[in-house]
Amino acid sequence: MKTVVLLTTGGTIASKRNPKTGLLISGALTGKELSSMCELPNDLTVDVQSLFQISSNQMTFQLLLELKEKIEDVFKDKAVDGIVVTHGTDTLEETAYFLDLTIADERPVVVTGSQRAPTEIGSDAFLNIRQAILAASNDHLKGIGTTVLFNEKILSARYIKKVHASNLDGFRVNGYGNLGTVDREEVHLYQRPVQRELHSNVVELPSVDIIPTYLGGDGRFIRAAVTSGAKGIVIEGAGRGHVPPLAVDEIRNAINQGVVVLLTTRADEGLVKVVYEFEGSVEHLLQQGVLLGRDYDSKKARIKLATLLAAKYNKEEIQMLFNQ
Ligand SMILES: NC(=O)C[C@H](N)C(=O)O
Incomplete structure (x- = not known):
């Protein structure tokens, strides 16, 4: 019989x-209380362990590291076939991506949550847990990293994004990352990522901020991030990655002070790229020493930048890893 460990961390679920x-x-329910309300698959063993009882807005870098260590610890038991992590949906995409970047074990880690509480009419809590357990016990998910099970879909942690604040179909992946489905009891994986990115030597995550840009903005928040000790800043530019001219001096100042500045786009899809020349263009920002964040969502870029800084990569290596 297969064994899945269900690690609960709180959330609406x-x-x-x-x-x-x-x-x-x-997060008011313990893992035991939550699982006692669910109809768990009876042809496999589910070992329920409560790790945190929080709302996911309370998730921190410190708790991410504790969760990663707990998963590594659980996987020391060779009898475990997979792990399900239940999590609040608000920051689920960041946690799932961090685990995807750092958990080296081949066995499946599947993160899930719910948009409705277990006691609400039409709750998605029970189906999501059940299907996540089925996915985590399925050998086809071995070696594809951490995935997310939501609303019958198996989704890539790299691309998943919460796109609706309350709807049951609250998560999407833009273009890529729809890896499979769970149709009632049947798990179907129809794509595997072509490569896995893994950084296992992460023990402490440095402070990295996200600073959006907007019409008429300036560099005040960039300065605040630098003076408050950020080691990295993700600047969310407009379109191809453009920033208001008034922000450029503070970006240069941040880089001169050793802060790694990475540029993303506030558009939902598409790449940050050198196309134009004007003050605040990507070309201009490259001259100041920014790194380009391709098509990464800013929240994912922040998790990845913090992970790469923790793993002690230099700027050139970080750029290469964002180019892949
Ligand atoms: N649906 C949810 O889980 C939202 C909740 N506020 C959380 O992220 O913990």
């Missing part, structure tokens, strides 16, 4: 309503 206020308390 583990929430309870406060009878006094009528509001949901994310």
Whole structure:
């Protein structure tokens, strides 16, 4: 019989309503309480372990590292076939991507959550848990890194994004990353990523900020990030990656102070690329020493930049790893 470990970390999937206020308390349920409400597959062993009981807006770099260490610890047991992590949906995409970048074991890690609480009408909690367990026990998912199971879909952690604040179909992957489905009890994997990116020597994550750009903006927040100790900054430019001219001096200043500045686009799809020449263009920013973040969503770029800085890559290597 296969064995899956269900690690619970909180979120709406583990929430309870406060009878006094009528509001949901994310993470109020322990793993045991949550799993006792679910109809778990009975042809495999599910070992339930509560790790955190938080709402996912409380997730931190420190907790990410604790979760990674816990998963590594669980995988020391060769009898375990896969792991499901339940997580609040608000920051699920960042946690899943961090695990994808850092968990070396070939066995499946599947992250899931729910948009509706277990006690709400039409909750997606039970189906998502059940299907995540089925996916995590499936040998076809070996070696493809951490994936996300949501609304019957197996999605790539690199591309997944929460696109709806409440709808059951709350997660999408742009263009790529739809790896498979779970149709009731049947797991179908129809694509495998061509390459896996792995950085296992990550023990501490440095502070990295995301700073969006917008019409008429300037560099005040970039300066604030530098003075408050950021080691990396993801600048979310417009279109191909353009920033307001008034931000350029602060970007140069950040780079001169040793901060790694990486450029992404606030557009949902497409690449950051040198196409134009003007003040604040990608060409101009390259001259200041920025790195280009390809088509990475800014939140994913931040997780990856923090991971690469933690693994002590230099700027050239970081650029190469973002180009892949
Ligand atoms: N649907 C959810 O899980 C949202 C919740 N606020 C969380 O991220 O913890």
